[in-house]
Amino acid sequence: MRKALWIPACLLLFFVGDRLGGFILSKISAESNFRYARLYQGKAEADILLLGNSRGLIFYQPYIEEKTGKSTLNLSYNSMPIDLGRVMVSDYLKKYKAPELLIIDVTMCDRHNEKLIAGFNTFSDYSEELNNLIKEKSEKSWYAGKISKLYQYNSEVFQRTLYYLRKSDEDWLNDQVISPTMQANVEQDSAVELTIDDYLLTQLNDLVLLAESKGVKVELVANPYYPPYVKKMHYFYDFIGRINAKTNKKVRDYSRALSEVNGFADYQHLNKEGSKKYIDLLLEDGVLR
Amino acid sequence: MIFNSLAFFAFIGIFFPVYFMLKGKARLWLCLVGSYFFYGWWDERFLTLIIFSTLIDYSIGLMLDKEVVQKRRKRLLTISMVVNLGFLGFFKYFNFFVESFQDLVLSMGMTPSYNTLHIILPMGISFYTFQSMSYTIDVYYKKIPVEPDLVRFATFISFFPQLVAGPIVRAKEFLPQFKMDKKFDWNRFNSGTGQMLWGFFKKMVVADSLAPFIDQCFAAPETFSSLHLMVGVIFYSFQIYCDFSGYSDIAIGLARTMGFDFPNNFRTPYFSTGFSEFWQRWHITLSSWFRDYLYIPLGGSRNGTFNTYKNTMLTNLLSGLWHGANWVFVFWGFLHGIYIIIQRVIGPYFGRLMDAMRLPKMGRASVNIFLVYTATCFAWIFFRATDFGNALDVIYGIGKFENFTVSSIVNKFWFVKGVIVIGLLLLVEVADLKFNFAHLVKKQPVFRAVSFATVMMLIAFFGTFGSNAFIYFVF
Numbered sequence: 001m002r003k004a005l006w007i008p009a010c011l012l013l014f015f016v017g018d019r020l021g022g023f024i025l026s027k028i029s030a031e032s033n034f035r036y037a038r039l040y041q042g043k044a045e046a047d048i049l050l051l052g053n054s055r056g057l058i059f060y061q062p063y064i065e066e067k068t069g070k071s072t073l074n075l076s077y078n079s080m081p082i083d084l085g086r087v088m089v090s091d092y093l094k095k096y097k098a099p100e101l102l103i104i105d106v107t108m109c110d111r112h113n114e115k116l117i118a119g120f121n122t123f124s125d126y127s128e129e130l131n132n133l134i135k136e137k138s139e140k141s142w143y144a145g146k147i148s149k150l151y152q153y154n155s156e157v158f159q160r161t162l163y164y165l166r167k168s169d170e171d172w173l174n175d176q177v178i179s180p181t182m183q184a185n186v187e188q189d190s191a192v193e194l195t196i197d198d199y200l201l202t203q204l205n206d207l208v209l210l211a212e213s214k215g216v217k218v219e220l221v222a223n224p225y226y227p228p229y230v231k232k233m234h235y236f237y238d239f240i241g242r243i244n245a246k247t248n249k250k251v252r253d254y255s256r257a258l259s260e261v262n263g264f265a266d267y268q269h270l271n272k273e274g275s276k277k278y279i280d281l282l283l284e285d286g287v288l289r
Numbered sequence: 290m291i292f293n294s295l296a297f298f299a300f301i302g303i304f305f306p307v308y309f310m311l312k313g314k315a316r317l318w319l320c321l322v323g324s325y326f327f328y329g330w331w332d333e334r335f336l337t338l339i340i341f342s343t344l345i346d347y348s349i350g351l352m353l354d355k356e357v358v359q360k361r362r363k364r365l366l367t368i369s370m371v372v373n374l375g376f377l378g379f380f381k382y383f384n385f386f387v388e389s390f391q392d393l394v395l396s397m398g399m400t401p402s403y404n405t406l407h408i409i410l411p412m413g414i415s416f417y418t419f420q421s422m423s424y425t426i427d428v429y430y431k432k433i434p435v436e437p438d439l440v441r442f443a444t445f446i447s448f449f450p451q452l453v454a455g456p457i458v459r460a461k462e463f464l465p466q467f468k469m470d471k472k473f474d475w476n477r478f479n480s481g482t483g484q485m486l487w488g489f490f491k492k493m494v495v496a497d498s499l500a501p502f503i504d505q506c507f508a509a510p511e512t513f514s515s516l517h518l519m520v521g522v523i524f525y526s527f528q529i530y531c532d533f534s535g536y537s538d539i540a541i542g543l544a545r546t547m548g549f550d551f552p553n554n555f556r557t558p559y560f561s562t563g564f565s566e567f568w569q570r571w572h573i574t575l576s577s578w579f580r581d582y583l584y585i586p587l588g589g590s591r592n593g594t595f596n597t598y599k600n601t602m603l604t605n606l607l608s609g610l611w612h613g614a615n616w617v618f619v620f621w622g623f624l625h626g627i628y629i630i631i632q633r634v635i636g637p638y639f640g641r642l643m644d645a646m647r648l649p650k651m652g653r654a655s656v657n658i659f660l661v662y663t664a665t666c667f668a669w670i671f672f673r674a675t676d677f678g679n680a681l682d683v684i685y686g687i688g689k690f691e692n693f694t695v696s697s698i699v700n701k702f703w704f705v706k707g708v709i710v711i712g713l714l715l716l717v718e719v720a721d722l723k724f725n726f727a728h729l730v731k732k733q734p735v736f737r738a739v740s741f742a743t744v745m746m747l748i749a750f751f752g753t754f755g756s757n758a759f760i761y762f763v764f
Contacts, residue, residue: 150746
């Protein structure tokens with residue numbers, strides 16, 4: 001049996017190393033300036049909450065803060081699904097006093113994303129609701145995260161947490177101008193078709209009801225697309241119509257509000273210049289105050 | 290069933306204890322049933338084909354052994370080749386040839402009438418067909434004795450660790466090992482487990498972490514900068530290496546634990562200083578198969594320079610076609626054929642140039658490694674591309690040298706992770722050349738425990754856990 005001793009020794013080393021590594025990484029992530037790290041560390045109080053997927057990242061916070069004089073927290077993340085967004089806002093409302101305003105880019109309601117939800121394992125120790133969502137949507141990842149603490153940090157979300165360790169994430173925005181090739185190819189490229197899914201619409205409705213029950217004013221918007229691109233999205237108005245019906249709220253449709261090429265980073269995202277113009281529009285329309 | 294899945298771990302969790310409890314014929318039966326279960330997990334229809342192929346080659350082997358008339362022996366060998374290559378041709382290449390013929394007819398201004406069939410490609414058909422063919426050829430040439438035991442022969446063809454993606458193990462090396470009694474051996478278990486773990490690292494940490502970046506590059510090359518595409522190609526060179534050599538490591542490790550010795554399939558191929566050397570380090574069991582059963586029978590390098598080049602090119606073209614039913618694979622083989630020929634033609638002059646430059650040995654090796662690696666990467670573009678248009682888009686995208694800045698790389702998190710995991714891989718592979726980790730794992734229990742725990746932690750922290758299939762499964 002002496003020959004087998006290395007096996008328990010190896011497992012013990014793995015267990016100890018894993019727990020120690022996990023502990024160190026949790027301490028590091030707690031120091032980060034990344035939005036979710038701040039959210040769970042009690043350092044994210046804001047007057048205005050912003051929510052969306054990568055298209056929600058175009059709410060350029062420094063400009064909003066400059067124009068409104070109010071603090072902001074953007075909870076958006078690339079490909080974030082609405083159920084995860086609902087949990088983030090819900091966790092915010094549990095931890096902080098209610099913000100004045102919540103702006104949601106409703107185009108985030110077009111997809112499920114179990115993989116990204118699993119990636120938020122990094123913060124699952126801080127939130128029961130998040131923990132439950134991961135268990136429900138990605139059971140294997142949830143169990144893996146319980147077996148290995150290092151696994152909890154095996155995600156792009158944690159990489160971003162490290163990236164923003166010493167810097168602010170408020171200007172996280174793709175600041176390039178749409179390339180001439182992309183502009184030329186817009187007719188050939190197939191457009192994203194927004195999927196209408198009752199589960200996702202219910203999640204949005206639950207989020208709206210929750211926020212309004214806490215006295216938060218909720219604004220639903222559809223952020224701008226590159227105009228020749230949005231023309232190709234066949235179900236866009238059906239999608240908006242279903243959201244209007246489900247939430248009993250009117251979505252403010254800015255999908256075609258901007259037309260200057262220089263304002264776009266690609267077909268679906270504004271760059272900094274475009275974002276500023278869009279924010280000016282939101283101010284003019286009284287969405288932002 | 291794929292190695293990096295929970296189903297596989299459950300399978301070996303049951304298989305291994307029973308395997309070591311049984312002996313002799315019962316163990317052989319377990320291997321066979323286990324292998325068919327493993328293979329049938331994908332699609333039970335695949336089993337019909339492998340069983341039929343096994344029965345054909347088993348019967349022909351027996352007949353070859355009894356037959357003394359050379360003409361009839363040759364006929365038997367031909368039947369075996371026709372059946373094996375016929376299966377391979379039908380299941381893997383039927384639609385490819387029909388579509389290529391249609392394109393040819395269309396290009397001549399005619400309108401062809403044709404039908405393609407909905408054929409599913411049985412996993413690993415190229416691997417087990419070659420393994421089976423080598424048996425019949427060796428029996429024909431009386432290099433090996435015939436295998437009279439059907440169960441042993443069937444297990445040789447379907448042995449689950451290497452059934453789907455190699456290494457291709459010759460009957461001469463493999464069949465005699467079934468006859469030896471295999472007791473549980475700690476040395477084998479230790480080194481086998483180590484090699485499997487390293488295989489999982491290569492697959493889950495390196496290959497699968499690089500995959501999303503590469504998939505994005507090749508899906509829409511026109512949308513990315515030159516540097517982004519170049520990084521994509523470099524990443525692909527590591528993805529394909531780690532995916533395939535990772536599978537081989539797991540297969541070899543599994544077999545070693547069970548008491549079988551398989552030949553090594555990869556030896557740090559990107560450290561090759563020449564193209565011929567590359568093929569002695571990359572997919573070694575396939576390269577040696579082509580060398581022994583195609584290149585040498587064609588005449589090898591025996592009949593003058595032209596024939597040598599012709600045989601080299603033919604072997605490489607067929608090696609390309611073996612990989613897949615697409616002209617891009619054939620072109621990939623063509624490029625490697627050209628590389629070897631060019632090396633033979635200009636190699637001596639290049640050597641003199643190096644002498645004249647008085648480069649130190651290390652510098653000279655570095656230049657050679659760089660040149661071989663760059664040319665190999667160029668060929669990988671065709672291997673990865675969906676068609677020639679896709680490959681040319683990637684080459685054009687890189688060649689235009691537009692936006693050659695780090696900031697032009699989209700999704701830097703995939704990029705950063707890719708750089709880190711490739712760095713870890715190279716660190717271990719370079720250190721291994723000096724320290725010989727396999728030996729340390731065998732001899733030093735403390736090193737074994739620490740290194741295994743470290744690799745497990747790296748897999749937990751960097752690994753991609755999605756039961757992603759191995760690239761070579763489709764070959």
